[in-house]
Amino acid sequence: MRIGELARRADCPVETVRYYEKEGLLAAPRRSGANYRDYGPPHLERLAFIRRCRSLDMSLPEIHALLDAIERPGADCAPIDALLDEHIGHVATRIADLNRLKEELDSIRVHCAGRRPASACGIVETLSRPAAKRARRASHVRGAK
Amino acid sequence: MRIGELARRADCPVETVRYYEKEGLLAAPRRSGANYRDYGPPHLERLAFIRRCRSLDMSLPEIHALLDAIERPGADCAPIDALLDEHIGHVATRIADLNRLKEELDSIRVHCAGRRPASACGIVETLSRPAAKRARRASHVRGAK
DNA sequence: CTTGACCCTGTAGCGGCTCCAGGGTTTGAA
DNA sequence: TTCAAACCCTGGAGCCGCTACAGGGTCAAG
Secondary structure, eight states: OOHHHHHHHHTOOHHHHHHHHHTTSSOOOEEOTTSOEEOOHHHHHHHHHHHHHHHTTOOHHHHHHHHHHHHSTTOBSHHHHHHHHHHHHHHHHHHHHHHHHHHHHHHHHTTOOSSSBGGGOHHHHHHHSOOOOOOOOOOOSEEOO | OOHHHHHHHHTOOHHHHHHHHHTTSSOOOEEOTTSOEEOOHHHHHHHHHHHHHHHTTOOHHHHHHHHHHHHSTTOBSHHHHHHHHHHHHHHHHHHHHHHHHHHHHHHHHTTOOSSSBGGGOHHHHHHHSOOOOOOOOOOOSEEOO
């Protein structure tokens, strides 16, 4: 099957399929006479697996490591469990960070309810004062807008 | 004061100060004879404000809009309140998304406790099956690793 | 024989920095 | 006075995971 069909079946943009190939996550398939990529069912399975992991917010390096752990012949589950645990830890940390953040935003928000000149706005005043230091950890789980 | 002192006082990397200037968030200061940036107290105040907003996970365009709303002469609080409400909404959405994600990860995690060959791992099997579709909204509030 | 859907490669852009190379300046001590 | 360390400058590349081009080739239906 050609890239368009593969992409449709895996619910993944065509450009992203090519991107995964370039990044070494998805094996390069053989090519047709016209230099078109020609995929088989195993490619679809693998792509679907990758997409599933992405929908769980795993990073590409994490997915790479997971695929390696799965494909190492005779390997047991332990490294797979560990990878998942680590990812769950990332997510839990991010949730905790965002909950703290939301509390702080809410506490700032109560300082104003409109109908005042901006120069007297309690929100602006609060934002102008230094905050208690919040730790900023490195994390791959992404943003809130 | 020179850029190093400003950065130290605002607890902000020097490169980031230059970046904010390039992005139009922080006014370009006058220059010394040696072409060094020379800042005054208002610059420090403004930079501290920006950093405080960043620590609350606002995007640079959000901060820009906030500064505009504050500096429009005679403006009232309403647009400021609205900006903050919108941001709080982003954060709340991201928290809800991550909570759903964590539940799903936890439910996958219980399928394995090591000591099995990877080929029989319940986690791998679960990851290989399609998930219920989760909506993926655009958001600026960032990741969990 | 033309239209339109598909495919190819390569490159640039998003946000918000961070880091580097390759230079110039200032400051303090020997 | 001379030297090193610490500071400053600009411009450009890199991070992640795509996304969106530009500029071309291929193929099937009408």
